[in-house]
Amino acid sequence: MIYRQCQIPDFDCVLRLMRASGASPEAMDFLEKEEAWVVDFTEYGQTDLLRLETLRANTNQFYALTSRAEGVVAAEGYDLSTRDWQRPDVKAVLAPHPQAFFIAKPEFVRHEAGVKGGARFVFQDTVAECRACEPLAAGELVYEFDSAGRFLGVRLGEFKTANI
Secondary structure, three states: HHHOOOOOOOHHHHHHHHHHHOOOOHHHHHHHOOOOOOOEEEOOOEEEEEEEEOOOOOOOEEEEEEEEEEEEEOOOOOOOOHHHHHHHHHHHHHOOOOOOOOOOOOEEEEEEEOHHHHEEEEEEEEEEOOOOOOOOOEEEEEEEEEEOOOOOEEEEEEEOOOOO
16 A cells, blocks of 8 residues: 555655554654564564565665664675685685675574574675676675673674575
């Protein structure tokens, strides 16, 4: 209904439709703050997984992680660090492709127990030289939270050549 009745990116229209369909005040507040609405929610404890929808030109859905301690952390985008580029597995695949990057379209893989009662969320994203280019590799992006739900950071996990 949103895409039939609202122009991109008319969030006031989305709010009107949400209000008319009986959405909670919290859901409407979330939309105003994050410019996205929740389409899927998975509870894991201190930190939970959201799949969100928004009005964008290319990709309308994305993942985020949320906790009372941290708020919302979008699980999209990762820039390879100098340390990442020095890893043998990364060098082996990307040395001839110095402009390669994560295309920022991660898929949720799994949730794991983290250190000292924390949580770890693992996503997989594709590495390419452009968004329309053939994939060069796939990498796991590991989002870490402590036992209170505070975001500790994101790091590169397993990295391997894409199956082309």
